[in-house]
Amino acid sequence: MKAFDLIKHNQQIAVLCNNHLVDLDQEISDDQQCKPIDFNHPLGKDVYWHTSAHILAHAVLNLFPGTKLGVGPAVEEGFYYDFIPPQPFTPEDLENIEQEMKKIIEENIEIHRFEKTTRETIDLLNEQQQELKIELIENFQEPFSFYQQGNFCDLCRGPHLRSTGKVKAVKILSVAAAYWKGDEKNKSMQRIYGVSFPSPKELKSHLHMLEEAKKRDHRKLGKKLDIFGIYEEAGPGLIYWHKGGTVIRKEIENLWISEHRQRGYNFVTTPHIAKADLWKISGHLDYYKENMYLLEDGQYVLKPMNCPEHILIFKNEQKSYKDLPYKMAELGTVYRKERSGVLHGMLRVRGFTQDDAHIFCTYPQLQNEIIEVLELGLGWIKRFGYEKFQLDLSLRDPGQQEKYAGTEEDWLKAEQALASAMDEMNLEYRRMEGEAVFYGPKIDFQLQDAIGRTWQGTTCQVDFNLPRRFDLKYTGADGQDHYVIMIHRAIMGSVERFVGGLIEHYSGNFPFWLAPEQLRIIPITDNQHNFAEQLKNKLIDQEVRCTIDKRSEKVGYKIRDAETSRVPLMAIIGEREVESESVSLRVHQQGDQGTVNAETLVGMCKEKIEEGRKPL
RNA sequence: GCCGGUGUAGCUCAGCUGGUAGAGCAGCGCAUUCGUAAUGCGCAGGUAGGCGGUUCGAAUCCGCCCAUCGGCUCCA
Numbered sequence: 001m002k003a004f005d006l007i008k009h010n011q012q013i014a015v016l017c018n019n020h021l022v023d024l025d026q027e028i029s030d031d032q033q034c035k036p037i038d039f040n041h042p043l044g045k046d047v048y049w050h051t052s053a054h055i056l057a058h059a060v061l062n063l064f065p066g067t068k069l070g071v072g073p074a075v076e077e078g079f080y081y082d083f084i085p086p087q088p089f090t091p092e093d094l095e096n097i098e099q100e101m102k103k104i105i106e107e108n109i110e111i112h113r114f115e116k117t118t119r120e121t122i123d124l125l126n127e128q129q130q131e132l133k134i135e136l137i138e139n140f141q142e143p144f145s146f147y148q149q150g151n152f153c154d155l156c157r158g159p160h161l162r163s164t165g166k167v168k169a170v171k172i173l174s175v176a177a178a179y180w181k182g183d184e185k186n187k188s189m190q191r192i193y194g195v196s197f198p199s200p201k202e203l204k205s206h207l208h209m210l211e212e213a214k215k216r217d218h219r220k221l222g223k224k225l226d227i228f229g230i231y232e233e234a235g236p237g238l239i240y241w242h243k244g245g246t247v248i249r250k251e252i253e254n255l256w257i258s259e260h261r262q263r264g265y266n267f268v269t270t271p272h273i274a275k276a277d278l279w280k281i282s283g284h285l286d287y288y289k290e291n292m293y294l295l296e297d298g299q300y301v302l303k304p305m306n307c308p309e310h311i312l313i314f315k316n317e318q319k320s321y322k323d324l325p326y327k328m329a330e331l332g333t334v335y336r337k338e339r340s341g342v343l344h345g346m347l348r349v350r351g352f353t354q355d356d357a358h359i360f361c362t363y364p365q366l367q368n369e370i371i372e373v374l375e376l377g378l379g380w381i382k383r384f385g386y387e388k389f390q391l392d393l394s395l396r397d398p399g400q401q402e403k404y405a406g407t408e409e410d411w412l413k414a415e416q417a418l419a420s421a422m423d424e425m426n427l428e429y430r431r432m433e434g435e436a437v438f439y440g441p442k443i444d445f446q447l448q449d450a451i452g453r454t455w456q457g458t459t460c461q462v463d464f465n466l467p468r469r470f471d472l473k474y475t476g477a478d479g480q481d482h483y484v485i486m487i488h489r490a491i492m493g494s495v496e497r498f499v500g501g502l503i504e505h506y507s508g509n510f511p512f513w514l515a516p517e518q519l520r521i522i523p524i525t526d527n528q529h530n531f532a533e534q535l536k537n538k539l540i541d542q543e544v545r546c547t548i549d550k551r552s553e554k555v556g557y558k559i560r561d562a563e564t565s566r567v568p569l570m571a572i573i574g575e576r577e578v579e580s581e582s583v584s585l586r587v588h589q590q591g592d593q594g595t596v597n598a599e600t601l602v603g604m605c606k607e608k609i610e611e612g613r614k615p616l
Numbered sequence: 617g618c619c620g621g622u623g624u625a626g627c628u629c630a631g632c633u634g635g636u637a638g639a640g641c642a643g644c645g646c647a648u649u650c651g652u653a654a655u656g657c658g659c660a661g662g663u664a665g666g667c668g669g670u671u672c673g674a675a676u677c678c679g680c681c682c683a684u685c686g687g688c689u690c691c692a
Binding site: 088091334493560 | 617618619620621627647648649650651652653654655665682683684685686687688689690691692
């Protein structure tokens, strides 16, 4: 029988045999484990979106004959197709393309697969004048498969849906440039992104979700909640922390400092500039120069990293094995000359503060140090409400060992220490072959936020390179000198990026201990202003960040203002409350909570603050 | 850096094919003293991102620059 025969109803769109997608026309035998899947299966989405990409290309060729096709895969949130059109697409073109796609879907054209030899493939692609596709087949072996739908035919591995009508709801999302084969030396193409679903309802809810995500954008909320600003006249990529952001930042820094103090880190403070000589030794001047700001005709460098400066302090005194592990921490502000097109709010900037630390240790100490870093990282992300995360262990590319610093033994020991640290903690992780930086293997946390986006969290990297460049040695119990092992680690990465991520994760609704304004007192009339002042003083005595809204507006107005400003607590005070020395408590997004005694309120606030600030 | 889009009042945005700038919110003033998401009236606010060009005339058309958005590439 054919795979297609397994499909029993409309929702099923593809067939898996031995966990691989097969073409629906393929003959299958009984000994294969075959089952039909629907859109909700990740591979089902793949097929669905891949066919949608073909429909997109079909539509583009119908409207813009002569367009060259690149590649058009399914991606995590939909699909794209790369084109070289006769003219760049305009926004109106995109609308027309979407309409044309809908037409192709309505026609419900059957999709067929056929195979060709190399010779035939080249002939066919030449006939279609799709030269880029000919470049593509160089990496594959014959026979080559094609998928045909009406007058459109595309070189493609497949599989695909049975017909274009299976796609029920489609939306073009954006157009952007992309380089052919992802290499900026190659020609630039126009990439159209889209998404599709088996029902208009699902499409609508997906688009709604995208809208909601936009509302969380830290750039938008950052402005609205007075968290940060970037000033054109002062330069792009440079963050000005406003009063709200500075409150958040200081709370986070305080927690960070106390956690590191408890773990025996030594705090240091280092200058923002250093002579080029230092960066020559570290190697940055050779391989990182295009990202560095040079001063005084290149004699000085605005630091892009803290490590060389920390190393100087470490080296200042001769170290013995008794001094190790030696842990050095700094909230160190660095500057990197990022390309203009990559800047993005607080997430990608030119000046940022790394929550940096360097651990100098011996091989036997390595694993425990890694465990301590991972534990700190886990506690940290939990405190900030991240529930899901993924650990990645980046390893060498076994194919090209020559590009790495350090000896074979170094790598084995370090990779072993990183892996067994995670094993000991019963943490699951992905092994990422070839993802390691040249100086050593590392572990990264990938955090997932409240709406499923991922953020880079804690990172823990072993470095074999700098200890050798700076000749970092300690005297062992054997009286001999040995190279120290250096760990670079950051719990947040950078304060800017972490806070930018937090804004979106919390959607601006910060937990009480972080909220820039924690409580707003709302007197109903001027008669309550005295009592409001007394209450405010009591709250401020307990370090509660609170204000009084004395404007001559109605309560409804003041409440609305406090709600849209995302103030966690509102204390409404009228005549009744003054008499009973209480407040009418309202919780942000939850509404009226009834009457609470004023003293109780102060205690509650104090407790909530302590809860947020308590050790991890 | 590259491709495309955008840049009008503090914010969000209108302004047809060139005829000399407008709304809501915020702000300020006055009135109002009010019970859980917007009280009314009034006032003020703009070198239209910058520079140059076309034109009798430019927010509008053209060029360059800057910033920004979506991506590519790179990254904390």
